[in-house]
Amino acid sequence: MFSKEMADLGKKRSTIREIFEYGNTRAKEIGRENIYDFSLGNPSIPAPSAMSEYLRELIENEKPELLHGYTSAQGAENVRISIAESLNRRFATSFNKDNIYMTVGAAAALSIVLKALTEPADEFIVFAPFFPEYRCFIESGAKAKCVVIPPDRENFQINFDEFEKAISENTKGVIVNSPNNPSGAVYSEETIKKLASLLEKKSEEYNHPIFLISDEPYREIVYDGLNIPFVTKYYKNTIVCYSYSKALSLAGERIGYVLVPNEVTNSKDIYAAVCGAGRILGYVCAPAMFQRVVAAFSDSTSDISIYEKNRNLLYDNLSKYGYKMVKPQGAFYIFLKALEEDEHAFCEKAKKYELLLVPGTDFGCPGYVRLSYCVSTSMIEKSLPLFEKLAKDYE
């Protein structure tokens, strides 16, 4: 009568969204100012102010059929040219419009790439802790197997021994996400080189390419002056999934892209498969107005400096109260060790103080909780005494 698998997915909303909805209900009861919602990665800072002016210009002066009409299925040509040029300027690469496919955010980019690559019996490797939707996109979307590498709780970097053991003849790809949601970990150039050389070795051993899918919604959000290596330069079979949701604060506009470099094995066919997957998943022609916007703002970000301030405030104070965590180097999440083994029980206790945290189990890392700090600094300041009380409850 209907797909039970889809109905189950629809009934069991993501835990993050459940908590977000709980926060909304609670806000109606006791006022938004009394809720400390650290659940959702929804940027609190505005998009660059020049963007409003750009949008106004566009709406007033563009022909309506161009403003709201369909673009090419893979995105408007001039938009893809601008994005390729922006990447080339910033990362000394040589991409062109035919390497780029505009999508409805990174979620669609990932769904499309997984669908485009998957053949029967394929497996994709993910490193815990990982963005929980990966499992849905791999298992329910692409009908492939999701192989999880257990977390390295010391520093949330890649556990190479476990990783090497998990690669098999059926491994079609590996998803990496640096800066990472939920741990805030960033992979160094050395790590990317090690990853690339292992994948090259294994691709040769199994006589087929193993693709590296680099999921990069947080590429620009890094701290302490760190530099993020541009992964396509280290491993030829890299496909990038990018999103403008985070660094440009455009999460609700649903815009991003897939990048398939020419160096990728069978690159033209894979780009065609991306177009095919976009077609059958119904993602052709990403939102037209925001294609224009991101093309015009591809070299910019919102004022993301507030996130480093928030990270420092939380990390310094929570450490002082006795919480244990790895200091995040990027993105806008802190992954805390819960103060009791069952992190769900810990999250329930936190709710007593109206602190809304996300349990780590869905990220593949039980015993931990995620705090999203893309919120106002004043909310963090007000929440600190409550975190202190919560810690005292465990003394």
Ligand code: PLP
């Ligand atoms: N990948 C990761 C690691 C994320 O954290 C998110 C969103 O939070 C996404 C993908 C999806 O991003 P988008 O809003 O562009 O669909």
